[in-house]
Amino acid sequence: xxxxxxxxxxxxxxxxxxxxxxxxxxxxxxxxxxxxxxxxxxxxxxxxxxxxxxxxxxxxxxxxxxxxxxxxxxxxxxxxxxxxxxxxxxxxxxxxxxxxxxxxxxxxxxxxxxxxxxxxxxxxxxxxxxxxxxxxxxxxxxxxxxxxxxxxxxxxxxxxxxxxxxxxxxxxxxxxxxxxxxxxxxxxxxxxxxxxxxxxxxxxxxxxxxxxxxxxxxxxxxxxxxxxxxxxxxxxxxxxxxxxxxxxxxxxxxxxxxxxxxxxxxxxxxxxxx
Numbered sequence: 001x002x003x004x005x006x007x008x009x010x011x012x013x014x015x016x017x018x019x020x021x022x023x024x025x026x027x028x029x030x031x032x033x034x035x036x037x038x039x040x041x042x043x044x045x046x047x048x049x050x051x052x053x054x055x056x057x058x059x060x061x062x063x064x065x066x067x068x069x070x071x072x073x074x075x076x077x078x079x080x081x082x083x084x085x086x087x088x089x090x091x092x093x094x095x096x097x098x099x100x101x102x103x104x105x106x107x108x109x110x111x112x113x114x115x116x117x118x119x120x121x122x123x124x125x126x127x128x129x130x131x132x133x134x135x136x137x138x139x140x141x142x143x144x145x146x147x148x149x150x151x152x153x154x155x156x157x158x159x160x161x162x163x164x165x166x167x168x169x170x171x172x173x174x175x176x177x178x179x180x181x182x183x184x185x186x187x188x189x190x191x192x193x194x195x196x197x198x199x200x201x202x203x204x205x206x207x208x209x210x211x212x213x214x215x216x217x218x219x220x221x222x223x224x225x226x227x228x229x230x231x232x233x234x235x236x237x238x239x240x241x242x243x244x245x246x247x248x249x250x251x252x253x254x255x256x257x258x259x260x261x262x263x264x265x266x267x268x269x270x271x272x273x274x
Contacts, residue, residue: 001082019048022140027054028071028185032175036144037084051088060126105129111154111247148174148182150271194263200232209274234261
């Protein structure tokens with residue numbers, strides 16, 4: 001696996017190689033990321049390049065969020081990527097990604113409005129900007145993202161479509177722990193007691209979806225889920241049924257059930273088809 005850290009070397013390396021499948025990450029890798037590497041290999045085949053980026057993007061963190069303490073484990077991440085069959089690891093510095101004097105960012109409206117866009121104003125500006133730069137830096141023909149960050153996935157798809165970017169954005173299913181909790185780099189922040197309670201979030205979401213399928217009104221099913229999560233110690237930012245692509249709220253299935261909830265200082269995201 002080639003490990004690259006400067007843009008001229010990256011471009012020279014990729015110039016003579018086949019199509020690129022890119023897996024953008026912020027590191028602190030887990031099995032969910034590795035499933036994206038496997039999916040990337042299936043997309044480009046043996047003649048293509050599977051590339052992963054590791055970059056903790058300061059532009060998508062709000063003041064007071066966990067940028068400084070976001071888990072960083074470069075050596076372990078690179079070993080995991082190599083073992084998973086990644087061909088190229090792209091590890092730009094902040095100065096490489098955002099040279100002094102950079103004056104351009106990307107603002108997406110539509111699916112970026114509401115939910116995470118309200119809870120974390122400016123977050124999707126950072127996500128869209130860094131993804132656009134990664135796509136241009138690598139010349140990827142396909143970029144793969146996990147579906148756990150559902151709204152983010154729709155924002156990136158909308159940006160790529162609106163800007164006529166010549167690549168496909170592929171969403172891959174969320175990987176879950178044995179108790180149903182969606183895999184996330186931030187799960188490691190949970191202390192043992194909070195980790196034991198965290199599975200109540202996907203449990204409540206599944207119960208609400210099953211209740212709606214049995215004929216319970218969506219309003220009642222979601223109210224029951226919210227009450228149960230509050231009783232389990234969660235502070236809910238939102239639990240809502242939305243149209244999957246636009247993220248606009250819908251009164252009844254089909255749709256996507258999205259959630260953001262806190263256990264103490266740890267914020268968990270999840271979503272499921274409903």
